[in-house]
Amino acid sequence: MTLDAFFATALSPSAFASIALLLTLIALAAAIEFVIPLHARNRWNSAHLVPNFALSTIYLAVNLFFTAAIVLALAALQQAGFGLFNALALDPLLELAFAVLILDFQAYGVHVAMHESRAMWRFHRVHHTDPAVDVTTALRQHPGESVIRFLSIAVFAAASGASPEAFALYRLLSGVQALSEHANVRLPLRLDTALSWLIATPNYHKVHHSRARGETDTNYANILTVWDRLFLTATPAHRGCSVSYGLDGFDDRESQTARALLALPFRTA
Numbered sequence: 368m369t370l371d372a373f374f375a376t377a378l379s380p381s382a383f384a385s386i387a388l389l390l391t392l393i394a395l396a397a398a399i400e401f402v403i404p405l406h407a408r409n410r411w412n413s414a415h416l417v418p419n420f421a422l423s424t425i426y427l428a429v430n431l432f433f434t435a436a437i438v439l440a441l442a443a444l445q446q447a448g449f450g451l452f453n454a455l456a457l458d459p460l461l462e463l464a465f466a467v468l469i470l471d472f473q474a475y476g477v478h479v480a481m482h483e484s485r486a487m488w489r490f491h492r493v494h495h496t497d498p499a500v501d502v503t504t505a506l507r508q509h510p511g512e513s514v515i516r517f518l519s520i521a522v523f524a525a526a527s528g529a530s531p532e533a534f535a536l537y538r539l540l541s542g543v544q545a546l547s548e549h550a551n552v553r554l555p556l557r558l559d560t561a562l563s564w565l566i567a568t569p570n571y572h573k574v575h576h577s578r579a580r581g582e583t584d585t586n587y588a589n590i591l592t593v594w595d596r597l598f599l600t601a602t603p604a605h606r607g608c609s610v611s612y613g614l615d616g617f618d619d620r621e622s623q624t625a626r627a628l629l630a631l632p633f634r635t636a
């Protein structure tokens with residue numbers, strides 16, 4: 368992988384097109400939030416906009432470079448015949464489906480690890496400190512957490528021999544899913560509950576943002592909820608309608624600035 372190829376991929380028109388698509392979907396979700404909100408807007412829905420956009424911008428920059436590095440590395444590994452799928456020669460569609468399953472299981476696993484490890488929780492709690500959850504919470508991620516997540520997905524994608532296309536497809540599905548599950552939208556309860564048997568719905572993921580630790584440490588699913596059900600970490604989605612968002616001790620204005628959130632992993636006490 369040459370440096371030229373790396374920058375050409377990271378700053379390619381298709382990389383910027385995917386960011387444009389993401390921003391369009393954020394605007395669309397924000398419009399739907401106004402029409403059918405799950406919770407009435409409070410002062411935090413406005414107050415969190417600046418820190419959430421600041422962290423989202425950093426996330427998108429980190430994303431450009433990690434995605435380019437991973438896509439180029441996977442293409443090189445594919446050429447070299449490295450990884451499980453490159454040895455098995457499965458039907459391409461079956462391979463795509465298995466790759467998405469493996470990468471989604473990986474996302475579940477690293478998310479659980481970030482709750483269980485005190486060191487990783489320091490980074491991940493930045494996402495959980497949001498006192499209001501809406502579409503702008505989706506990419507509210509400390510860059511330290513982004514590095515952990517990208518390293519994890521890189522290892523699993525490389526070992527499984529996922530193709531660059533399978534990786535890109537999973538990242539696209541994951542991005543759309545992140546926006547929809549954080550959006551402050553009220554789907555008909557029966558529809559949300561039924562869908563939550565397959566994917567993390569708006570209500571399902573809201574349980575994960577509960578202030579009560581017993582609920583925070585459940586509903587880890589990134590896309591498919593089968594992992595939560597398999598490992599007994601699922602809480603019924605309807606609970607998401609009545610949880611209190613945020614983390615105790617971080618509800619003051621000073622803790623919620625972009626600068627304070629970036630410093631949060633290194634804060635003592």
Ligand SMILES: [Zn+2]
Binds near residue numbers: 478482491495575
């Ligand atoms: Zn979490």
Ligand SMILES: [Zn+2]
Binds near residue numbers: 494549572575576
């Ligand atoms: Zn979340």
